[in-house]
Amino acid sequence: MSEMKKAVQFAETGNPPDVVEVVNMETADVGPGDVLIDVEAAAINPSHLLTLSGAYGVQPDLPAVPGAEGAGIVTAVGDGVTNVKPGDRVMIPPYSGTWRQQVMVKAENVLVVFPEHGDPIQLAMLMANPPTAWLLLKTVVDLEPGDWVIQNAGNSAVGQYVMQLAKIYGFKTVNVMRREGLDELVSKSGGDVCVVDGPDLGDRVKEATGGADIKLAIDAVAGESTQHLADCLADGGEIANYGLLSKKPCQLWPDDIIFREIGITGVWLTLWLRKYSTVEERKAVYDELAGFIADGRMHAEVEATYPLADIKQAVAHAMEGGRSGKVIILPNDAA
Numbered sequence: 001m002s003e004m005k006k007a008v009q010f011a012e013t014g015n016p017p018d019v020v021e022v023v024n025m026e027t028a029d030v031g032p033g034d035v036l037i038d039v040e041a042a043a044i045n046p047s048h049l050l051t052l053s054g055a056y057g058v059q060p061d062l063p064a065v066p067g068a069e070g071a072g073i074v075t076a077v078g079d080g081v082t083n084v085k086p087g088d089r090v091m092i093p094p095y096s097g098t099w100r101q102q103v104m105v106k107a108e109n110v111l112v113v114f115p116e117h118g119d120p121i122q123l124a125m126l127m128a129n130p131p132t133a134w135l136l137l138k139t140v141v142d143l144e145p146g147d148w149v150i151q152n153a154g155n156s157a158v159g160q161y162v163m164q165l166a167k168i169y170g171f172k173t174v175n176v177m178r179r180e181g182l183d184e185l186v187s188k189s190g191g192d193v194c195v196v197d198g199p200d201l202g203d204r205v206k207e208a209t210g211g212a213d214i215k216l217a218i219d220a221v222a223g224e225s226t227q228h229l230a231d232c233l234a235d236g237g238e239i240a241n242y243g244l245l246s247k248k249p250c251q252l253w254p255d256d257i258i259f260r261e262i263g264i265t266g267v268w269l270t271l272w273l274r275k276y277s278t279v280e281e282r283k284a285v286y287d288e289l290a291g292f293i294a295d296g297r298m299h300a301e302v303e304a305t306y307p308l309a310d311i312k313q314a315v316a317h318a319m320e321g322g323r324s325g326k327v328i329i330l331p332n333d334a335a
């Protein structure tokens, strides 16, 4: 028997809070191979805001339900489903549209059954940012324990995961912020140095690290911040650009590219998921990261939670700078 459930929908792109609305959606009957999930929690990430405004690298056909990630409890499975059962908490497959109370997915796409322990809100953030941090640290340059890495937007969720994973793998991090007051977050996350961005970043980082050779710069900001990171790199170092927070082109002097062999490469999780990894590789990475999150070694700060009914306020809140953490939607919480 199908029933009506609430979902967020956008029928056009534009200013994110203006284009989202809550609608009733009929749930289809559970067929062979289907898994029906009650969504417990879903984050609002910068990529969702880009999608709502029409500027992300992949755009859905409209109308669509936003939300690329989340955690939920399986409530029913169709014939032939053996990898999950009712009651399991699972990672909802990427790009299923998670800003809704209930979602139907195919069992073969359910890659991770979460451990029984662990905070569902933290587990809900597994799909996008933790593997992005993993990709940035593990696939761009070969790092050995003791090596230094520098990143900007160090207080973002990805930034926090980068610090925590780097600590687990034995790398040291310089964490660049656009504002003061984030030293405590850095030490709590296992980071080594916290600095505020600026044109003299190279000199200040040299002093803070005792002139360490830094092989990798992780750039979520672009614009002049890319050049500031390049100023901190050892000759032959690599910049991994994975974000466009400043909405400006990456700035990099040709002198650095030619004479100092500074390289720049793009990293996009979506390409790794769709093109550059096997199911076995994805499962191994997600299972490792789910374990780190469940046992508290990886964690992203949360500033606020909202019921589905307050989606416009939630999206507007997620667009604010200077947050202390993520904005999370709890679709099955009563408004």
Ligand SMILES: NC(=O)c1ccc[n+]([C@@H]2O[C@H](COP(=O)([O-])OP(=O)(O)OC[C@H]3O[C@@H](n4cnc5c(N)ncnc54)[C@H](OP(=O)(O)O)[C@@H]3O)[C@@H](O)[C@H]2O)c1
Pocket: 045, 046, 047, 128, 129, 132, 153, 154, 155, 156, 157, 158, 159, 178, 179, 220, 221, 242, 243, 244, 245, 246, 247, 267, 268, 269, 270, 320, 321, 322, 323, 325, 326
């Ligand atoms: N390439 C990929 O596969 C991939 C995957 C996941 C995420 N990302 C990207 O990673 C970045 C971080 O995502 P998230 O979910 O971790 O973010 P988040 O937790 O929502 O935090 C946003 C961060 O961006 C900073 N910020 C916002 N506007 C900025 C600007 N104009 N200049 C400098 N910093 C700015 C904020 O600083 P304040 O606290 O000072 O406001 C905060 O640190 C985003 O660009 C996102 O699109 C990329």
